[in-house]
Amino acid sequence: MAFTIKQQLSSPAGVLKFLVKYNTIFIFILLLVFSALISDVFFTSVNLSNLLKQVSGIGVISIGMLLVILTGGIDLSVGSMVALLAVTFAILVNVVILPVAIVLTIIIGFALGSVSGYLVAYQRMAPFVATLALMTIARGLGFIYSKGSPITFKTPGGEFMSNFANNATIGIPNIAIVFFLIVILATILLRYNVFGRLIIAIGSNEEASRLSGIKVNKYKFLVYAISGALAATAAVIVASRTNLGSPNMGMAWELDAIAAVVIGGASLNGGKGSAINTLMGVLILGLIGNILNLLNVPSYPQQVVKGAIIIFAVLLQRFESK
Amino acid sequence: MKNSDSEYRLEMTGISKNFGVISVLENVNLKVKPGEIHALLGENGAGKSTLVKILSGVHQKDAGKVILDGEEINPKNTHDAQVLGISVVYQELSLVNDLSVAENIYLHKLGASKFWMNWKGMTKDAQELIDSLGFDIDASAIVRDLSIVQKQVVEIAKALSEETKILVLDEPTTVFDPTDTKKLFDNLFKLRDKGISIIYISHHLDEIFKIADSVTVLRDGVDTGSMAVSDTNTDGVIRLMIGRELKDLYPTRDVQIGEVPVLEVKDLTAKDTIVHDISFSVRPGEVLGIAGLGGSGRTETAKLVFGAHKKKSGTLILDGKEIKTMTPVCAVGYQIGFVSEDRKEEGVFLPLSIRRNISVTDFTGISGKLGFINTDTEYKNVLGLIEKLSIKTLSSEVDVKNLSGGNQQKVALAKWLSIDSKVIFIDEPTRGVDVGAKIEIYNLINEVAKKGVGVVVISSDMPEIMGIADRILVMYEGTFYGELTKEEFSEENILRYSIGKSLKQVV
Numbered sequence: 001m002a003f004t005i006k007q008q009l010s011s012p013a014g015v016l017k018f019l020v021k022y023n024t025i026f027i028f029i030l031l032l033v034f035s036a037l038i039s040d041v042f043f044t045s046v047n048l049s050n051l052l053k054q055v056s057g058i059g060v061i062s063i064g065m066l067l068v069i070l071t072g073g074i075d076l077s078v079g080s081m082v083a084l085l086a087v088t089f090a091i092l093v094n095v096v097i098l099p100v101a102i103v104l105t106i107i108i109g110f111a112l113g114s115v116s117g118y119l120v121a122y123q124r125m126a127p128f129v130a131t132l133a134l135m136t137i138a139r140g141l142g143f144i145y146s147k148g149s150p151i152t153f154k155t156p157g158g159e160f161m162s163n164f165a166n167n168a169t170i171g172i173p174n175i176a177i178v179f180f181l182i183v184i185l186a187t188i189l190l191r192y193n194v195f196g197r198l199i200i201a202i203g204s205n206e207e208a209s210r211l212s213g214i215k216v217n218k219y220k221f222l223v224y225a226i227s228g229a230l231a232a233t234a235a236v237i238v239a240s241r242t243n244l245g246s247p248n249m250g251m252a253w254e255l256d257a258i259a260a261v262v263i264g265g266a267s268l269n270g271g272k273g274s275a276i277n278t279l280m281g282v283l284i285l286g287l288i289g290n291i292l293n294l295l296n297v298p299s300y301p302q303q304v305v306k307g308a309i310i311i312f313a314v315l316l317q318r319f320e321s322k
Numbered sequence: 323m324k325n326s327d328s329e330y331r332l333e334m335t336g337i338s339k340n341f342g343v344i345s346v347l348e349n350v351n352l353k354v355k356p357g358e359i360h361a362l363l364g365e366n367g368a369g370k371s372t373l374v375k376i377l378s379g380v381h382q383k384d385a386g387k388v389i390l391d392g393e394e395i396n397p398k399n400t401h402d403a404q405v406l407g408i409s410v411v412y413q414e415l416s417l418v419n420d421l422s423v424a425e426n427i428y429l430h431k432l433g434a435s436k437f438w439m440n441w442k443g444m445t446k447d448a449q450e451l452i453d454s455l456g457f458d459i460d461a462s463a464i465v466r467d468l469s470i471v472q473k474q475v476v477e478i479a480k481a482l483s484e485e486t487k488i489l490v491l492d493e494p495t496t497v498f499d500p501t502d503t504k505k506l507f508d509n510l511f512k513l514r515d516k517g518i519s520i521i522y523i524s525h526h527l528d529e530i531f532k533i534a535d536s537v538t539v540l541r542d543g544v545d546t547g548s549m550a551v552s553d554t555n556t557d558g559v560i561r562l563m564i565g566r567e568l569k570d571l572y573p574t575r576d577v578q579i580g581e582v583p584v585l586e587v588k589d590l591t592a593k594d595t596i597v598h599d600i601s602f603s604v605r606p607g608e609v610l611g612i613a614g615l616g617g618s619g620r621t622e623t624a625k626l627v628f629g630a631h632k633k634k635s636g637t638l639i640l641d642g643k644e645i646k647t648m649t650p651v652c653a654v655g656y657q658i659g660f661v662s663e664d665r666k667e668e669g670v671f672l673p674l675s676i677r678r679n680i681s682v683t684d685f686t687g688i689s690g691k692l693g694f695i696n697t698d699t700e701y702k703n704v705l706g707l708i709e710k711l712s713i714k715t716l717s718s719e720v721d722v723k724n725l726s727g728g729n730q731q732k733v734a735l736a737k738w739l740s741i742d743s744k745v746i747f748i749d750e751p752t753r754g755v756d757v758g759a760k761i762e763i764y765n766l767i768n769e770v771a772k773k774g775v776g777v778v779v780i781s782s783d784m785p786e787i788m789g790i791a792d793r794i795l796v797m798y799e800g801t802f803y804g805e806l807t808k809e810e811f812s813e814e815n816i817l818r819y820s821i822g823k824s825l826k827q828v829v
Contacts, residue, residue, distance in 0.1 A: 194685045194693040201682050204671045211630055211668050212682050212737060213654025271673055 023316045024264055024280040031284060035291040042294060049168060052176035053241065055286035057082065058256050059179040059279065060234040063186050064113075064227030065257040066278045070190075071223050072203040072270025073127035077116060077134035078231045078257060082250030084142035085109050085235035090151040090158075090245025098157030106232040112138065113228015117221035131224075135254070142247035150246035158243065165240035175237045182230070186275035199223060203270025259306070260285050263313040284309065328392060331356040331519045332377075332488055337386035339372055346372045347543045349386075354488070357517045359510060361530040361551070364540035365563055365784070365817075370523050373540070374490050377521075378410040379403040390487070404430060407487030411477045411494060419466040424448035426465055427480045451479050456505050471502055478506075482513075489513065490521040495529065507533050527556050527821055539563055556823075560814050572789030573761065575768040579792065580606035582642075584776040585658070585745045587627060590636030595622040596800035600636070604745060604776035609767060611791025612780045614820045618797040620780045621663055624747040628660040629653045640744070654683055659738030663750035663780070665727070669734040672723040676715060677704045679722050679733050684741040707736045711766060728752075728759025735766065745776040752786065764790055784813045798822045 035042045042048075061078040068075045085105055092101035112134065119130035153162060165175050172180075190196035199219050202209045210216050239245040264281030266273025288309055292302045332354040339347040347369045354360045364370045375381045377388065379397030388395050390406060397403040400410075417426050424445040448461035457475045465473060474494060481489055491510075495503045510520055510533060524530060530537060531551060538548040539562040546562040583603035590600040597619040604610045614620050625631045627638065629648030638645040640656055653660070662668035671679050681688065681700055688700045704718045711732040715725060722733055731751070738746050751767065752760045767790060771777050781787040787794060794806040796819035804819035815825055 192694050192697070194689050194695060197678065197681070197685070197695065201671055201674065201678065204673045205667075207668045208662075208671055209682070211628070211650055211660055211662060213650045213652075214682065215651055271671075 023313070024277050024284070027263075027313065027316075028280050028284050028287070031287045031291070035287060035294075039291065039294045042291065045171065047290070047294070049171070049173050049176075051286055051290045052179075053166075053173045054289070055282050056173070056175040056179040057234045057238040057241075057250075058253055058260065058285075059282040060182055060230050060237065061227070061250075061253060062257040062260040062278050062282050063182050063275060064223075064230035065254070066186070066261045066264070066266060066273055066275060067199060067223040068127070068227050069258075069261050069266050069268060070203045070270055070273055071199050071220055072206065073120060073220065073223070074131065074258070074268070075113075075116065075224060075227045076128065076131040076254050077112075077138055078227060078234075079250040079253035079255075080135045080138035080142065081109060081112060081228060081231035082235045082238065082253060083247050084112075084138040084145070085232045086239040086245035086249045087142050087146040087151060087247055088245070089232075089236050089239050090153060091145065093158045093161065094151070094154050098160060101157065102236055105236055106229050109232025109235070110225050110229040113225040113231070114221070116228070117224030120224060121217040121220035139247070146245065146247045148247065150244045150248075152244040153239075158240075161236070161240035162243045165237060175241065178233070178237060180279075182233070183275050183279045190275060195219070195222075200271055204272070256285060259310050263310060265313075265317050281313075284313075328389075329355060330389075331391060333387070333389040334373070334377065335387050335389070337373065337376060337388070338384050339369075339376060339381060340384055345543060347376075347383075350540065350543070350545045351548070352521075352538050352545070353548065354519045354521060355536075356519055357514050358535040359514055359520045359522055359533050361534035361537040362521055362523045362540070363527075363530065363537060363559060363563060365782075368540040368563075369543040370540055371492065372543075374410060374492060374521070374523065377403065377488075377490065378408055401430070404484050407485055408490070409481035409484055409486045409488070410490040410492070411474075411481050412492050417465050417473055417476060417480075420464065422462050422464055423452070423459060423468070423476050423479075424461040426476055427451065427461075427483050429480070430484070448479070448483075451483060452476075455479060455482075455509050471498055474498070478509075486518055488519045488521065490523070492523045494522075495524070503529075527559060527823075530559070531556070560817055563817065572786075573765050573768060575609070575771065575790075577607045577768070577772050579608045580774065582606075583639075584641060585627075586637075586639040588637040588639070590626060590638070591634045592622060592626045593632040593634040595619065595626070595631055597622045597626055597631075599801050600626070602795055602802065604778055606744075606774040606776055607771050608793075609771050609777045609779060609791050611787040611794040612778060612797060613782075613784065613787050613794050613816050614797030614803075616782065618820065619800040620797050621749050622800075623797070624660060624749055624778065624780060628658060628747060630660070654741065657741055657744045659683075659741070659743035659746040661731075661734050661738065661746065661748045661751070663753060665730055665734060665753075670722045670730050673721060675719045675721055676708065676713065676725075676733055677701070677718040680704050680707055680736045680740055683737045703740060707740060711736055711739075712762060726759070728755040728763065731755055731759070731763060732766070735763075739770065743775060745778065746770065747778045747780070749780045750783075751779055751781065752783070760786075784816055788813070788816075796820050 061082065064078060065075055085108065088108055089101060089105040092104055116131050116134050119125040120127050153159065167174055169177060198214055201214060202216055202219055206216060238249055260281035261273060261278050262268065262281070263284055264273060264277035266278065285306065288306055289302060292305060330353045334350070334352040337347055337350045350369065350373060352373065362370050362373070372381060376383045379399045379402050395406055397406060397408070418429065427448045428444050445461050452459050452461060452475070455475060455478065459468065459472050459475060465476065468476065478494070494506060498506060514520060522534060534551050536548065536550045537554070537559065539546045539559060541563055582605070584606045586603040588601050591598040600623055602610070612620050612623065622631060626633055629650050629652055633648070638648060645656065666672060671682070677700065681704065685693070685695065688703060689695045701718065708715065708718060713729050713732045715729065722730055725733065748767070751763055755763065767777055767779065779787065779791060788811040792808060794811065794816065795802045796804050796806065796816055798820055799822065803822060806815055818825055
């Protein structure tokens, strides 16, 4: 790999090609430098660890979203799933011991994701429709089980999680470590495991996959189930950070997750995308929010800027495919 | 009618058409008189459809003249052609499923009409038109709910809704039973007697002799003759349709064909396609050819055996053991391969690298318990196959979309060689492949057979299938109609079987 990078950088056209190819990392670094220049507060450990804590929840569901998008699908239910599963976790942590509460929450997430997976893979429902239905169902169930108000942690187990979520290890927030571990795991799966190889094959040509003897339905089912399990993980993270589970959590997170995956260069047609690039997409979105906050830009203009960045990133990727 | 010196209504002279570097039509002439039924004949790919599409404005000719009623015309699109009185009923139906019969018939007028439509009047007109054809279809019915025969009738009614001077029918009777066909013919005779010129494209030679007044034959984009039907016969026409020489394209094969069949298929009938009562066997080292016209069920047969289509009944026996259920997943497990005719849609993964394309069928050899891929072994396998198949590429990491058609085809084949297939179905092995790569692919097929694989090749290219197969099964209307041994190979024999006729008796 090293020599090709060297080759590419040896000519001006090569440099441009290099920048286009690694555009997400390039945009990320550019934003990082820009942020450091215009704000004194940006490069403080408090700000940076806040930034990481803010993006970790969305980051975890973005990885699930990436897996689904790689197969050519979409999962609109993840934001609502975070709400339902945060409420679930808050209820569980108050009645059973902590490890059981965590495991049960993740199993429930996996099961809810399996419902979407079953509808998409075995009932041939359009992913958009199946997960849209799950989205409203999950949000509704969240309100039903919480009776509309947040449920606070009341047990030592809850206290432990809250401490864990708000502390750091060697300067990195614990929940960001969880997120990074998931990114690494996903990278390994996608690059070196048959699972990753096959979901990319399915996304790039489903019919050819079928005729190559790939169990297309099984893998399509699995990505939604995994996306559900990751939504549960995100739910545990965000609930622990705030010491409660609320049915209002994760509002519109599915859209941020899709945006992160797309900024990370993945194709919504499937077959193209990587976990590292999705991480970059998550960080870029987080950075923009962070720096605009530091500059005291109100939240509505922030949304406009975010949208503009998405358009810019995708336009840049068009060069790459040429 | 305008005055013109010519006795012909339509004169297409010197028509040439290239798609890229491939010449599809070369100096073709077609002359049709008013009030006659003119048959246009030719093998698959002879250029019939292209010629018709030039007439109807879908394609633009590169050279030549089209003269209608003494005036040169140059339709730029189908609307131009319709205004000139040229209506075409295509083989692949072009109806809008969600609109009513009447709306479909007058679709071309919907766009041009004023803001308000007279729905009642339109439905009444449509109903009268259909009734006059003698078919029982409700003009207010939604097209989706019609049978395929009824849809075809609506197509014809649509073509007649304009002031039609020339009506082109492309294989109109493929879906018709004899009664409907007779009704259609009666209608065509009526139209002919009204002075409409009808160009009739068909594979069914007996139909041609029943209804056509004159005939033009195309072969490989050149017209090989025009004559009155009364001046010729089936044999004469078949000779004009084929009569090509076998070039030295097909390498000879020196293979010991095994005695015991590797795959036996008995009375296999499909659930959702026309394929029925298929029986055949293929022995190790044998290249079995499957011929037949487009739509006769060749691809569907291969997909049925491979498990991509569902079966209704029948038995599959591989290596003496009966296989109860078949899906593509099982097929790969049983080491049966299938190379699709539709390379881009079903064969290869265009955006993925050669390595990822080849490895996709099997990971057991290159991955551990948890599914982690041993990339060293993978590279070794893939590079070995790239060399063996002489796939021209800089590395195994090149995306398949950047390869030529021939090299893409080799990649599609490579993934089946990587699992040591016992039987491989290859559908149209050289479609869209240049001549050099063709020979390489034929050599490859020979080599695969030499290793004891049973190879089943489906092809519309008659010289190709005769050049590489040991024997040929010919399909007609969803089942095998006849078998040809090497001694019986001839384009005429294949053609006879594929139109449901028996072989000519040798005197």
